[in-house]
Amino acid sequence: MAESWRRSQWRNGLFALPFLVTFAAFLVFPLIWGFWLSLHKVDLFGPGRFVGFDNYVKVLRDPQFRQALLNTLIFVATTVPTLVALGLFLALALNHLTRATAFLRGLFFASSVLSVTIVTLIWRIVFIPNDGLIALVFDHLGWAQIGFLSTKGWSLFSVGVATVWWCIGLPMMLFLAALQQIPVDHYEAAALDNANRWRVLTRITLPAIRRTVLLVAIIQVVMQFQLFGQAQLMTNGGPAGSSRPLVMYIYEVGFIRWEVGRAAAASEILFLIILCAAMIQYVVATRNQEGV
Amino acid sequence: MAPRTYRPEALNTSKGLFVLACLLAVVAMAPIAWIVGLSLKDNKALMLGTEAVFALPYTLANYVNLIGSSQVFGWFFNSLVVAVGETVGVLVLSSLAGYAFGRLEFPFRRTLFVLVLFGLAVPEQAVIIARHQMFNWLGWHNTHLGLIVPGLTSAFGVFLMTQFFRAIPKEIDEAALLDNTPPFRLFWRVMLPLTLPAQATLGIFTFLHAWNDYWWPLISATKKEMFTLTVGIASSQTNFAQSEGLGFLSAQAVFASLPVVIVYILFQRHIVTAVSGGAVK
Structure with a gap:
């Protein structure tokens, strides 16, 4: 066998070079440069002086940042369980493949292919006071009108509703894939015992897909932590910052107030949070592959 | 999938769950129906009350007006250039790198691959400030170049193609070895055609991702004529409902979503695979 050809050669690395150069120049370098920026007082007119972790301290003390962090945590803590539960429900309801369930799967997934601007445009028109779809329904039922996008407490909720509507397809599909993997013989014993549906669900189905549940939850945590477009376009973070998420804080500090160093520090904090979640995801995903 | 000759009763979906899912589908589709309905109504009629949407007459005037405003087409063109450019770029870079990582040996291969995998965990927001300065x-x-390039750093494509190249049977290289085929010809003539399904998945995923991207174009494209469709649609929402009318805005939403909806209907299976695969990485 002419193994000589297979041996390690610099030349073989040329295939990877175009990507590696792009990757280094436009991802690795900005990542390092961003960290450097976060340690400096920088504004629009170029790099400034070294300030150590001053930017981080200022960001962590900024009430706007704290509120944005809290908003993001509330948002993640409410949308992620909703997406997991609803996704699991849809997967269970549509697991048995027929023409009708295939159609419904396609329907529930369809919103995922829309861009955030279309999703928010749709939901803003649904939520507008007096004229929106929800307002019409409330009117019809004789309920008091609510300014969904302009009331504290409701604004983040409304952003969450649009987000769940937008993102539900992926959890459903991942759960469907996991349900298909459960060996049929697991259910045969249950059938012999005449177990009812609830017992089958809690004793067989859920334990069998518990890693997928975890995986879906982490994927969604990573995604929802990056909330930006929905909040920016539907409520602009308002009223009074009650629906401003972390990424929007970074955007405003960096590209509206042009406090570059401080925005860089805030983005490093976000990166750290997401990195932790992604690491957990990686561990779960690799364990998942080994397990099956 | 294994043949299932025996299906326990408990495995079948209950009718109740299915009915509930149908009801949910109606609720989920209501916003879409609402927008399509509004887009077919005269703006002045809607001013008096949006209940008008449930009654005749309907009109295509909003769509005609949309075609009249050339800006939307400029944005559409920008989105198309960016999405196609990014897709082609990602396919080329990922295929080459995937071949190298998946089938060849070179110094620091493992280290570099781990570094690339690490790139999967870097959110765009973490590099945005520095990237903005750099650009x-x-x-x-x-x-257009500035809008395309950041998408080319996506490690996901490399990861996917590496997996795919690795899965190709060894016998194929061995046959080529006997002929003394140089690596690039082997890649181009033999390996690449075998990865077409993965190319389709990655291509669709990248196209959709680029077409729908909002974050980078919002920051990079500040001139109105360089907006992509997502940013353009967002910018025209600012004086919401006052200036242009609900019917016109709705028509804009429908028009802007048409390309992806058509692509979705045509390639539903691929898209579901691509998006699900993209999430699990």
Whole structure:
């Protein structure tokens, strides 16, 4: 066998070079440069002086940042369980493949292919006071009108509703894939015992897909932590910052107030949070592959 | 999938769950129906009350007006250039790199691959400030190139293609070895055609991702004529409902979503695979 050809050669690395150069120049370098920026007082007119972790301290003390962090945590803590539960429900309801369930799967997934601007445009028109779809329904039922996008407490909720509507397809599909993997013989014993549906669900189905549940939850945590477009376009973070998420804080500090160093520090904090979640995801995903 | 000759009763979906799912589908589709309905109504009629949507007459005037406003087409063109450019770029870079990582040996291969995998965990927001400065120096803001390049750093494509190249049976290289085929010809003539399904998945995923991207174009494309469709649609929402009318805005939403909806209907299976695969990585 002419193994000589297979041996390690610099030349073989040329295939990877175009990507590696792009990757280094436009991802690795900005990542390092961003960290450097976060340690400096920088504004629009170029790099400034070294300030150590001053930017981080200022960001962590900024009430706007704290509120944005809290908003993001509330948002993640409410949308992620909703997406997991609803996704699991849809997967269970549509697991048995027929023409009708295939159609419904396609329907529930369809919103995922829309861009955030279309999703928010749709939901803003649904939520507008007096004229929106929800307002019409409330009117019809004789309920008091609510300014969904302009009331504290409701604004983040409304952003969450649009987000769940937008993102539900992926959890459903991942759960469907996991349900298909459960060996049929697991259910045969249950059938012999005449177990009812609830017992089958809690004793067989859920334990069998518990890693997928975890995986879906982490994927969604990573995604929802990056909330930006929905909040920016539907409520602009308002009223009074009650629906401003972390990424929007970074955007405003960096590209509206042009406090570059401080925005860089805030983005490093976000990166750290997401990195932790992604690491957990990686561990779960690799364990998942080994397990099956 | 294994043949299932025996299906326990408990495995079948209950009718109750299915009915509930149908009801949910109606609720989920209501916003879409609402927008399509509004887009077919005269703006003045809607001013008096949006209940008008449930009654005749309907009109295509909003769509005609949309075609009249050339801006939307400029944005559409920008989105198309960016999405196609990014897709082609990602396919080329990922295939080459995937071949190298998946089938060849070279110094530091493992280290570099781990570094690339690490790239999967870097969110765009973490590099945005530095990237913005960098593109400032390069003078790439408000150019198509500037909108395309950040998407080319996606490690997901490399990861996917590496997996795919690895899965190709060894016998194929061995046959080529006997002929003394040089690596690039082997890649181009033999390996690449075998990866077409993965190319389709990655291509669709990248196209959709680029077409729908909002974050980078919002920051990089500040000139109105360089907006992509997502940013353009967002910018025209600012004086919401006052200036243009609900019917016109709705028509804009429908028009802007048409390309992806058509692509979705045509390639539903691929898209579901691509998006699900993209999430699990």
